[in-house]
Amino acid sequence: xxxxxxxxxxxxxxxxxxxxxxxxxxxxxxxxxxxxxxxxxxxxxxxxxxxxxxxxxxxxxxxxxxxxxxxxxxxxxxxxxxxxxxxxxxxxxxxxxxxxxxxxxxxxxxxxxxxxxxxxxxxxxxxxxxxxxxxxxxxxxxxxxxxxxxxxxxxxxxxxxxxxxxxxxxxxxxxxxxxxxxxxxxxxxxxxxxxxxxxxxxxxxxxxxxxxxxxxxxxxxxxxxxxxxxxxxxxxxxxxxxxxxxxxxxxxxxxxxxxxxxxxxxxxxxxxxxxxxxxxxxxxxxxxxxxxxxxxxxxxxxxxxxxxxxxxxxxxxxxxxxxxxxxxxxxxxxxxxxxxxxxxxxxxxxxxxxxxxxxxxxxxxxxxxxxxxxxxxxxxxxxxxxxxxxxxxxxxxxxxxxxxxxxxxxxxxxxxxxxxxxxxxxxxxxxxxxxxxxxxxxxxxxxxxxxxxxxxxxxxxxxxxxxxxxxxxxxxxxxxxxxxxxxxxxxxxxxxxxxxxxxxxxxxxxxxxxxxxxxxxxxxxxxxxxxxxxxxxxxxxxxxxxxxxxxxxxxxxxxxxxxxxxx
RNA sequence: CGGGGCGUAGCGCAGCCUGGUAGCGCGUUCGGUUCGGGACCGAAAAGUCGGAGGUUCAAAUCCUCUCGCCCCGACCA
Numbered sequence: 001x002x003x004x005x006x007x008x009x010x011x012x013x014x015x016x017x018x019x020x021x022x023x024x025x026x027x028x029x030x031x032x033x034x035x036x037x038x039x040x041x042x043x044x045x046x047x048x049x050x051x052x053x054x055x056x057x058x059x060x061x062x063x064x065x066x067x068x069x070x071x072x073x074x075x076x077x078x079x080x081x082x083x084x085x086x087x088x089x090x091x092x093x094x095x096x097x098x099x100x101x102x103x104x105x106x107x108x109x110x111x112x113x114x115x116x117x118x119x120x121x122x123x124x125x126x127x128x129x130x131x132x133x134x135x136x137x138x139x140x141x142x143x144x145x146x147x148x149x150x151x152x153x154x155x156x157x158x159x160x161x162x163x164x165x166x167x168x169x170x171x172x173x174x175x176x177x178x179x180x181x182x183x184x185x186x187x188x189x190x191x192x193x194x195x196x197x198x199x200x201x202x203x204x205x206x207x208x209x210x211x212x213x214x215x216x217x218x219x220x221x222x223x224x225x226x227x228x229x230x231x232x233x234x235x236x237x238x239x240x241x242x243x244x245x246x247x248x249x250x251x252x253x254x255x256x257x258x259x260x261x262x263x264x265x266x267x268x269x270x271x272x273x274x275x276x277x278x279x280x281x282x283x284x285x286x287x288x289x290x291x292x293x294x295x296x297x298x299x300x301x302x303x304x305x306x307x308x309x310x311x312x313x314x315x316x317x318x319x320x321x322x323x324x325x326x327x328x329x330x331x332x333x334x335x336x337x338x339x340x341x342x343x344x345x346x347x348x349x350x351x352x353x354x355x356x357x358x359x360x361x362x363x364x365x366x367x368x369x370x371x372x373x374x375x376x377x378x379x380x381x382x383x384x385x386x387x388x389x390x391x392x393x394x395x396x397x398x399x400x401x402x403x404x405x406x407x408x409x410x411x412x413x414x415x416x417x418x419x420x421x422x423x424x425x426x427x428x429x430x431x432x433x434x435x436x437x438x439x440x441x442x443x444x445x446x447x448x449x450x451x452x453x454x455x456x457x458x459x460x461x462x463x464x465x466x467x468x469x470x471x472x473x474x475x476x477x478x479x480x481x482x483x484x485x486x487x488x489x490x491x492x493x494x495x496x497x498x499x500x501x502x503x504x505x506x507x508x509x510x511x512x513x514x515x516x517x518x519x520x521x522x523x524x525x526x527x528x529x530x531x532x533x534x535x536x537x538x539x540x541x542x543x544x545x546x547x548x549x550x551x552x553x554x555x556x557x558x559x560x561x562x563x564x565x566x567x
Numbered sequence: 568c569g570g571g572g573c574g575u576a577g578c579g580c581a582g583c584c585u586g587g588u589a590g591c592g593c594g595u596u597c598g599g600u601u602c603g604g605g606a607c608c609g610a611a612a613a614g615u616c617g618g619a620g621g622u623u624c625a626a627a628u629c630c631u632c633u634c635g636c637c638c639c640g641a642c643c644a
Contacts (some may be wrong), residue, residue, distance in 0.1 A: 012605065013579045013591060017637055037636065109644095111589090143568075143642055209644090219644095319641065375626060410644075444644090462604095480603045514604040521604085533605060543605095 001473065002286050003507040007032075010519050020216050022455035023148030025464050029523045031451075038145025045523060048472035049451050054135055056187050056469065057158050059447060064180040066131040066160055068552070071113040073137060077103035079112040080263040083423050094141045104346030106139040111416075111442065113222060114161040115424035118438070125165040125430045128438065129173060131158030135447060150408065151218070156447040163421070163438040165430060170175060170439040172204065174415050177443045181210055181411050184334040188450055189467025191457055193405070194230040195221050198306055206415035211407030211446075214456040219407045220401060222388050226400025236388035236402070237395035243497075253431075255370045257361055260335075261411055266299045273367075279515065281351050281371060283336040285320040285328050285343075288312045292328050295385060296338055296347040296373070298354070301386035306319065308346060311383060335360040337368065338377050345377050348385040403422050408453040416440040458547070464524025465547045473505040475563050476525040480532040481515035489531050489541065500564035521546065 008030040013087060017034070026032045031046035042050060051340040077095070080086035085093075086105075090415040094106040107113065115130060120128065138157045145370065147151045154363075160177070164170040178194065180465065185192045190212050209220050209232055223230035230239040231237070270277045280299025285292055286308070293312065299304045309317040320328070328343060337360035338345050342468040351357070373380055388540075390404030420426070423436040430436050451470070458465040468474055477493055479486040494506045505525060507516045520528055530542040540553045543562065 009577090010605095015578070016573080016580090019638070034636095092641080140643080144638095144640095146638085412644075478603095482602075505633060512602050512604090514602085514605065514606080516605090517603075518605040529602075533601090 001503070001505055003505055004509055006505075008043070008045055008519075008523065010522060011246035018148060020147040020150060020456075021459055022216075022452040023149060025455055025459060025522070025524075026148055026452070029464060031523075032149065038142060038151070040149065040152060040154075045472045047453070049466070049470055050447060052470050052472075053238075053447050053450050056184055057135065060180050060184045060187070061133055061158075061160065064131075064176055065178075066133045066147050066162075066180075068134065069117070069132045070134050070136065071107070071110050071117065073107050073139075075105050075107050075110075075113055077105065080105055080118055081452060084422055085112070085114050092140050092142065094139050103374075107136075108138055108140040109163065109444075110136075110159055111420045111440075112424065117425045118163055119424060119426040122163065122438070123428055125428055127429060129162060129164045129169055131160060131162040131173060131177075133443070140360070147216070147452070148321065149448045153450065154447065157291070157489050158445040158447055158482065160443040162441045162443075163426065164440070164557050165436070165438070166429065167417070167439050170415060170441050171206075171418075174441050177413050177441065178208060181413060181443070181445070184211075184445070185210055185410065187469055188454060188456070189449070189469055190410070191229045192410070193221065193223055193407070195223070195343060195407070196229075196235050198232060198234045200332075207249065208413050209409050210411035210413075211405070212410050212450075212453040213405050214408050214453060215406055217406035217408040217457050219409055220387075221405050221407045222390065222392070222402035223405060224394040224397060224400040227394060229394055229396040229400075231388075232407075233302075233387050233389070233404075234304065238384055238388055239384070239393040239395045242452075255368050255376065257363075258358070258367045258369055260365060260367045270299065275358060279354060279356075279358055281338065281354065281357045281373070283329075283338050283360055285325050285336060286317060287324060288317045292324060292343050294299060294328075294338055294343050294345045296334075296345065296380070297386050298348065298350045298352045298534060299358075301348065301350065301353075301389070303348075303385055305385040307383075307385050311346065311385075329360070329362045335362065335364055335366060336429060337362045337371070338373075339368075339371070339382065345380040346385060347373055347380045347382050349382060350386065352382045359553065360457070368480070373378045399467070408449065410453050411443075411445045413443045416442055434475050459524070461516070462521035464523045466526055468526045470502075471524065471526050473503040473525050475502055475504045475527045476520045477504060477506040477529045477531065478516045478520060479507075480530060483533055483536075485536060486533065489536055490529075493529060493531075493541070493556065493559060496560045497564050500560075502564055527563060 008031045011028045014024040016025050018027055030043055032040045032042055034040055065144060077086055093108055097102055135158045137154055139154050142153050145151055162173045165512060172330050181439045181564045192210050194208050194210050197207045211219060220233040222233055266277055266280050266282055270280060279298035282297050282299050283493060284295045284303055295303050295308055325333050352373045358367055358369050359371045361368045392402045392404055394400035394402060417439060418437040421440050426438045428438055454467060454470055455464050475497060477490045478488050490506055494504050497504045524546060527544050528544040535553060537544055539555050541556055541559050542551055542553055543559060544551045
């Protein structure tokens with residue numbers, strides 16, 4: 001393929017709106033262009049990368065026995081009303097009316113649609129199990145799309161759904177998909193971890209996320225350095241034992257007020273008072289089913305909202321608004337304390353272990369020193385509330401401890417049970433002639449997000465360093481000079497490699513060599529062939545590996561063999 | 568949705584405070600020179616200054632409203 005025939009609008013400067021590496025490089029390299037917030041067009045190079053990912057998905061899923069279908073993107077409201085999600089899903093579900101005024105939604109996920117498909121035609125356990133997947137544009141009206149393809153509103157997703165006669169069989173398939181996902185992400189050249197995860201709004205009881213390790217990731221995960229336990233921090237367990245029965249301190253001093261004008265927030269106050277944040281008690285106010293609740297964690301810790309939510313058994317659960325906080329504490333935000341508020345108080349185990357803590361005074365511009373949980377809030381419920389962090393002992397083994405990572409979620413597998421099949425009446429007759437709801441699993445992969453994640457892991461100052469399997473072309477050819485022999489050699493190489501099934505991009509632009517080198521490094525093709533007059537005089541061309549930077553001089557025929565052999 | 572920031576040529580930005588001829592770099596077009604790591608010289612095309620309203624003799628600039636975009640948080644998965 002000739003460079004001059006493709007639309008590859010590269011940019012020297014990064015667009016102002018892009019902050020994240022993958023976003024900048026995708027735009028600069030001419031892979032994508034923005035159309036609206038979180039909505040992008042894929043240009044030829046971007047489309048090629050996506051096609052590579054899709055091919056890997058199709059091959060591996062096919063190998064695992066899943067069948068490809070294509071469900072509609074536009075779903076009638078009735079389907080979502082049937083599952084109850086028309087009410088539950090919230091504004092992230094883009095809704096609209098057709099000309100007759102009937103309600104529809106753009107599909108953010110397709111449990112309803114696939115259930116509707118399967119229930120019509122699957123009647124017997126003899127037709128099960130069945131595993132259907134599709135690769136399709138999805139739309140989620142995110143409050144805050146960001147970082148290009150990492151978190152768009154419209155994005156390409158592979159979503160799969162399996163139906164089973166028994167729970168055992170669904171779990172068998174879960175494992176089957178899990179294994180397929182491992183193969184897929186390996187083939188994509190990604191450094192990833194499968195982690196235990198919360199099941200969130202989709203529901204169900206068993207779930208793993210596939211997280212690509214990258215600093216720019218939105219998720220926090222912990223992984224044991226000794227055993228293979230790894231989990232999203234939302235889900236990560238803390239080791240039972242030490243803290244549960246741990247030290248409950250007795251008070252060592254009286255409460256005394258501290259004047260901390262304009263110093264809201266733990267870090268600011270800690271700095272102001274020159275005290276360790278570990279001696280602080282963080283007071284968080286939540287609203288659970290309409291009633292305020294106070295949650296306490298140590299100053300340096302995060303609250304695991306899922307733990308508290310589960311503990312309360314609350315339907316709705318959210319961080320209180322500033323107005324509610326002010327109401328509850330009688331002070332400005334930043335000065336909340338747990339004392340004497342007549343509100344249910346849940347304290348983390350670690351909070352009970354601090355003999356003399358610093359916390360908010362429930363009085364604007366004041367904190368208190370000498371706070372002791374057991375003395376000062378005797379009816380507080382002391383429980384495990386905090387988020388796991390790096391350095392914590394592993395909950396699943398002896399002697400291991402957690403290491404913390406940032407991750408980009410590129411895949412997610414769920415065991416769903418009958419959460420959707422029951423309300424959607426996906427029923428079948430079993431061997432005894434009894435009607436049962438099918439047991440389901442669902443499996444997602446963010447196709448466009450994989451492209452972004454791959455760049456986050458593989459780039460340098462000059463641009464992208466695509467893993468061969470995802471690269472839009474495997475080989476690029478550049479000539480340095482105007483001599484006709486150079487172009488002849490380049491064309492021969494192009495012809496020979498393409499005949500061997502290698503995807504080649506021959507940069508035939510009338511540009512200076514430096515400009516061509518720079519763009520090819522930017523778009524990140526893994527192998528470059530540089531044909532220059534000096535080398536060619538001796539019948540040699542230069543091979544450059546984009547990822548390692550290694551170069552070698554070989555004959556034209558050797559180049560053909562070398563690059564053509566591993567297509 | 569809360570907080571912060573930005574909308575001026577395809578892209579990156581200056582001009583706005585202190586109202587008066589719309590400017591720079593990159594890119595693009597034409598001509599010439601150059602040719603192994605984003606060349607140089609010369610000429611040129613290209614902008615409803617996000618939109619609406621207001622103040623004013625006069626608005627990119629001041630005021631009001633509005634739309635869009637980015638970042639942090641919350642939300643979501």
